[in-house]
Amino acid sequence: MKHPDEMTCLLYVERQLDRARALEVSAHTQECEVCRTLLRALERESRLLTRAMLEEEEPLPARIESFGERVRRSMQWVWMLAFGLAATTLYALYTGYIQPLQDRLEQAGFGGTNLLGLLVFQGSFWKGWQSMISLVEALAMLTLIGSVVLVLRRRLRRGSAMALVLAGLCAALAAAPPSGATEFRKGQTPTVAKGETIHSDIFLSGERVSVDGTVDGDVYAFGQSVDVSGHVLGDVIMFAQTARVSGQVDGNIRGFDNNLTVTGTIGKNLTEFCQTLTFDKGGKAGGSITTFAQSVTIDGQIGRDILWYGQDLNVTGSVGGALQGKGETLEIASTASIGGQVHFEGKSAPAVAQGAKLAFPVQFTKHVEKPHEWGRSSIFWQVVLMAAFVLYGLVLISLMPQFARETVHSAENIGASLGLGILVFFGVLIGSIIVAVTVVGLFIGVSTFFVWMISVYAAQIVVGALIGQWLMGRTNELWPLIGRMTVGVIVIRAVTMVPHGGWVKFGVILWGLGAISIAIYRRFQPSARMAVAPVGPATPLPAMTTVGGGPAL
Amino acid sequence: MNAPGTTETEEIIARAKAGDAEAWGELYRQYAGAIFRFCRRALPTREDAEDATMEVFVKVREKLVQYDATRPFTAWLYKVAANHCWDLLRRRKIRQDKETEDLDNLPLEHPDPDQLEQLIEQRTGEEVRKALDKLGTRARMALVLRYYSDMSYDEIADALGVRRAFVGVVLLRARHELRQALEGTSALAAGGTS
Numbered sequence: 201m202k203h204p205d206e207m208t209c210l211l212y213v214e215r216q217l218d219r220a221r222a223l224e225v226s227a228h229t230q231e232c233e234v235c236r237t238l239l240r241a242l243e244r245e246s247r248l249l250t251r252a253m254l255e256e257e258e259p260l261p262a263r264i265e266s267f268g269e270r271v272r273r274s275m276q277w278v279w280m281l282a283f284g285l286a287a288t289t290l291y292a293l294y295t296g297y298i299q300p301l302q303d304r305l306e307q308a309g310f311g312g313t314n315l316l317g318l319l320v321f322q323g324s325f326w327k328g329w330q331s332m333i334s335l336v337e338a339l340a341m342l343t344l345i346g347s348v349v350l351v352l353r354r355r356l357r358r359g360s361a362m363a364l365v366l367a368g369l370c371a372a373l374a375a376a377p378p379s380g381a382t383e384f385r386k387g388q389t390p391t392v393a394k395g396e397t398i399h400s401d402i403f404l405s406g407e408r409v410s411v412d413g414t415v416d417g418d419v420y421a422f423g424q425s426v427d428v429s430g431h432v433l434g435d436v437i438m439f440a441q442t443a444r445v446s447g448q449v450d451g452n453i454r455g456f457d458n459n460l461t462v463t464g465t466i467g468k469n470l471t472e473f474c475q476t477l478t479f480d481k482g483g484k485a486g487g488s489i490t491t492f493a494q495s496v497t498i499d500g501q502i503g504r505d506i507l508w509y510g511q512d513l514n515v516t517g518s519v520g521g522a523l524q525g526k527g528e529t530l531e532i533a534s535t536a537s538i539g540g541q542v543h544f545e546g547k548s549a550p551a552v553a554q555g556a557k558l559a560f561p562v563q564f565t566k567h568v569e570k571p572h573e574w575g576r577s578s579i580f581w582q583v584v585l586m587a588a589f590v591l592y593g594l595v596l597i598s599l600m601p602q603f604a605r606e607t608v609h610s611a612e613n614i615g616a617s618l619g620l621g622i623l624v625f626f627g628v629l630i631g632s633i634i635v636a637v638t639v640v641g642l643f644i645g646v647s648t649f650f651v652w653m654i655s656v657y658a659a660q661i662v663v664g665a666l667i668g669q670w671l672m673g674r675t676n677e678l679w680p681l682i683g684r685m686t687v688g689v690i691v692i693r694a695v696t697m698v699p700h701g702g703w704v705k706f707g708v709i710l711w712g713l714g715a716i717s718i719a720i721y722r723r724f725q726p727s728a729r730m731a732v733a734p735v736g737p738a739t740p741l742p743a744m745t746t747v748g749g750g751p752a753l
Numbered sequence: 754m755n756a757p758g759t760t761e762t763e764e765i766i767a768r769a770k771a772g773d774a775e776a777w778g779e780l781y782r783q784y785a786g787a788i789f790r791f792c793r794r795a796l797p798t799r800e801d802a803e804d805a806t807m808e809v810f811v812k813v814r815e816k817l818v819q820y821d822a823t824r825p826f827t828a829w830l831y832k833v834a835a836n837h838c839w840d841l842l843r844r845r846k847i848r849q850d851k852e853t854e855d856l857d858n859l860p861l862e863h864p865d866p867d868q869l870e871q872l873i874e875q876r877t878g879e880e881v882r883k884a885l886d887k888l889g890t891r892a893r894m895a896l897v898l899r900y901y902s903d904m905s906y907d908e909i910a911d912a913l914g915v916r917r918a919f920v921g922v923v924l925l926r927a928r929h930e931l932r933q934a935l936e937g938t939s940a941l942a943a944g945g946t947s
Contacts, residue, residue: 206864206925207922207925210921210924214906214921214924216921234866235866237867237870238864238866240866240870241866241869241870241873244870244873245873245928248873248876248878248881249896249931250900250901251878252877252878252879252882252885253790253882253885253896253897253900253901254790254901255879255882256790257878257879257882258793260785260786260789261789261803263803264785264789264806264807265785267781267785267807601815602818602819677815
């Protein structure tokens, strides 16, 4: 009789034989004492091995016992570190971008009324909203945030929850809902009729918006054309293709328009982003003008300063304060008068007509196009920005390690990422503006825009991590991934410093943005797990059993 | 060690996954002993095992978000530990195993069953552990994965980077090495009846 070999016997004991072979062995062992003894010995050998390995012959070392506690504490430090790094990043961005701009504005004589201050901190954009937050509303907001955190707490890390609460609080403070006292008017031609008086803020949205009456509050106007011919005691915030102010606005005007014509009176300041700004002869502004406009004509009276970034500026009227501008051409007509300093940076010297009344000689700085500034300061800030990006990436990857891996994985599909990136880059931007213009979706529009901005910055992190993986090998672990991201970001920043590197940067942004979009899309897809059990070998017979009989041993 | 899959353990794992430091501490207390013993069996020295245990838990903390809660936690934990220990051994380039995937070297005949039974009956757990220390790296790792961690042949193949069909060969050779170490001779491994 041929005995099964030891390998077969072991596989039989381990239940690894296919059914047919197991039946053969089982039948054989019914008749063969030697093989039964061998199977029993192999089984006992298995049990001896298991028992010997499981025996606790030595106590757990003290340093292992204390290690758990150290790790537990370190988990709290990780988040402190992450928030610290986030703060450092913000500081770096502030010192890199905002502070230099503030300094320049300060030097230009716009101290205290700089652009950022005008737009955000001192502006009336939030005025009338903050004051409307009642205690009940604040408590309701806090309760809502708390509920969301409670619901999501199982899915969020503690630090993430903290970040969520902070973000929620910021959102609640920054964009409190308008009070019920605010009036809304929508339609094709929303109007405040002549003789009508509104004693609150008013939102007007439609194709042709007109304010012919009196508004004792702020006006928020969104439309193809906006015409303010009445009297607004507060501020005017408007988004329009064509805007015209022929009436009286006691407060400020903030506008995002294609063209704006002012023939009326603005009590305070004008901040305008547009293609063409015309301040007609009858137009008056008590305060300053800050504008980013391609073409500006100042024929009226400006009480204080003008800050202008654009292409062409033509001054024929009077400016009480200083004029600071950067563009291509500046023309000062003989009828013009400027009470403060004039500083112009452009391609050609300003054309100042004889007879123009200038308190100070014009200071001109010829703008020379430099392919790239390789100065010491530039490199310093590049390094600071590089560090800021790395820190930003570190925080993002630490907060969302799994999502970061998925995003980097998505970026490997370059074609799809770039294609979707182009769509998202332009689509979301345009979409958020459209949503904002529909008044009701203002908060959603602004929020979407901020998310879009964050994603644009994060895009470079994603591509950086992928490039790092290409250079240093693939990884799924957190810190090695962060290390690769660091290397990749350094490479990207270095490449974008060379002439025409901006296009590379733009491509990287599109690529990364697409990868983020793909990862988000996949997140929202239902899990596509296989419903069918994996096919494996036929289940072997249990060891130590015989076919048609009792136990073999 | 708590049985995997119990509601309490699942709750702790879920909390640890969500970043709860207390739950993490509890998880560590529950499983640190088991992982230390695993590393102790798989690695050459006690110091190696201590270091590896801590490194394994650092990895576990990082990878916990990837853990699929529908599968037994201990199996996943041992897989992380096995991969770590095997990587460690590989990096040290101390894989001096004689094993190849050549089946020709295998003895196909029976060992003497009575002699094998006698050898097993006389041995204590301590003697077996000492004998394990004398085994080649892969042989020892294979036995630990199979008889300590209760891994399937597929999981062992994955951890050791060998074909599944070769796992039985590795295990049988490991047993032969163990018997030799226990006996001090190769009689059992080579001798046999037919």
